[in-house]
Amino acid sequence: MPSLPARLRTSVAPSTAALVIVTGVGPIATDSYVAALPALQTSLDTTAAVAQLTLTAFIVGMAAGQILFGPVSDGRGRRGLLLGGAIVFTVTSLLCALSPSGPLLVAMRLLQGLAAGAGIAIGRAVVGDAYPPAEAARRYGTLAAIVFLGPVLAPAAGGAVLAVGDWRTIFFVLTGFGVLMVLSVLLGIPETLPASERHGSGLGATVRRMGDLGSDWSFMRHVVLQCVVTGGFFTYIGGSSFVLQEVYGISEGTYATVFAVNACAMAAATLVFRALVGRVSSQRLRLLGMSLSAAAAAGVLGCALYERVDGQAPPLAVIWVLLTVLVGGMGFTIPAATALGQEAGDRSRGTAAALMGGLVFFCGAAVTPLTGLIGYGTLLPMAALMSGFFVLALLLLAVLGRPGGPDRVGRPETSPVVGSDRRRTLN
Structure with a gap:
């Protein structure tokens, strides 16, 4: 087993690759099918406005998902919500691929965005749970470096998929990515918020x-x-x-x-x-x-x-x-x-x-x-x-x-950091 960072807050380190997958889903699901919007409009016999609304709905859902599920995870723990979000993302991706109409696709994209937003917010919280401030800052840098490449790589990947399929194929690929998210949570992300450190869940x-x-x-x-x-x-x-x-x-x-x-x-x-x-x-x-x-x-x-x-x-x-x-x-x-x-x-x-x-x-x-x-x-x-x-x-x-x-974040620490020492229970 690889050595863990000094003063790791949890007994098992979450996988960086798994965190990249759950926090990086946004750019992939946003940018991979932009080039297919005209074909989507024709295929579903809908308007350009509805076709563009499928993109807007996902973005709004992603923002709302962060605000809704991040606070809930402070009361219920991280792993269960991450797993639930990954499952919902997988199912809604499949329903997007099978959608017979524009309005239904918009609704599924909104739900897909909510699930993606949950992964983004809770994934960041997992880093804060697992590592003291200096190491957490480095981890945020690593996640950001990889996630920022999403808008560059996703359109190219979407174009490659469109070369052999259509817009539905892209959503089938996103369904496969959702399965990868589920496996990443199951195998790579332990529960990082012990029950003793959780706030009220109501x-x-x-x-x-x-x-x-x-x-x-x-x-x-x-x-x-x-x-x-x-x-x-x-x-x-x-x-x-x-x-x-x-x-x-x-x-x-x-x-x-x-x-x-x-x-x-x-x-x-x-x-x-x-x-x-x-x-x-x-x-x-x-x-x-x-x-x-x-x-x-x-x-x-x-x-x-x-x-x-x-x-x-x-x-x-x-x-x-x-x-x-x-x-x-x-x-x-x-x-x-x-x-x-x-x-x-x-x-x-x-x-x-x-x-x-x-x-x-x-x-x-x-x-x-x-x-x-x-x-x-x-x-x-x-x-x-x-x-x-x-x-x-x-x-x-x-x-x-x-x-x-002076700011402590990003500076080498001279004493152990215990998360619960700085937390205030709000029941």
Whole structure:
């Protein structure tokens, strides 16, 4: 049996591969069938709006699943809910593949998203259960590095499936992935929350846990900061394809290359985060990531102003480099923010993962269409929005400061950490 990390909180280490599978299902189920939406519309004899709603329903379900099931896991334990979510994901994937109509497919995608969201929130809580803060931060970096490659690999995998099948085939493949999730939980993820450390399992206790963390500024400040940062990041995700294709006239294939390179830069940055977090605090690494993204966004804004004065857009290579730095900065910010939020909400880790993941996801979804609403005929709208969000995040960080002394997350520990010592039962 391989040696376990020092001061492991549980007797058996959860498998990193299993955690990657249960937390990485979102990008796979979201991006693998996007190219099949037109064929899906024709096959089901439905409208383009309904076809697109199958995607929206999954995203909404994924956000709601985090908020619903993360807090419940603090009262009922992790493994049973993870297993139930994996089973529901498998069954709904099969029902998606067999759906005879658009509305039924939308309903199944919503349920599929709820199950995927449960895996994301509870999987993060498992890491916090099993490892002390410094090791947990490194694990978050590892998970993030792999998950961030999902948007790059999933469309290519979906395209390969479509070469030999249709949109239903993709859902049959997702059914197989669901079976893999079930096996991963059964074989790779033990129960990490002992009964002695669980809070009340009723609805009232669950609501009180959410209210407790929601009113705790030492936790919520991390959520607020990450929501603002996510606003800048999702402005890029929602607007860059329109802006770059409109301003520079690049093809969809070229944009896919730009997006893939930037996603790889973010994954690489998370690996650097993992290497540094044992020696540098997560607080400082988050500041580094936010500063890189803010500087890059300011650079894009400068280029946009130059375009407005000169009448000609700067070279695409310049914008591409700046966007790569912006996205790469998120590779530091996201795992650092996850580690800081989970440590601040350590007394209710499932609830902390739910609030941080769900609220941030909802904020990102709300921001995504802004560039399209304001305009994308020039660089300026997207650049101004990105810069505004990232600069606001830095200002908020400066105002909020670091209450309670220096940050402990990501620093080597000098004494054992016992989770129950820092937890407050909310029955």
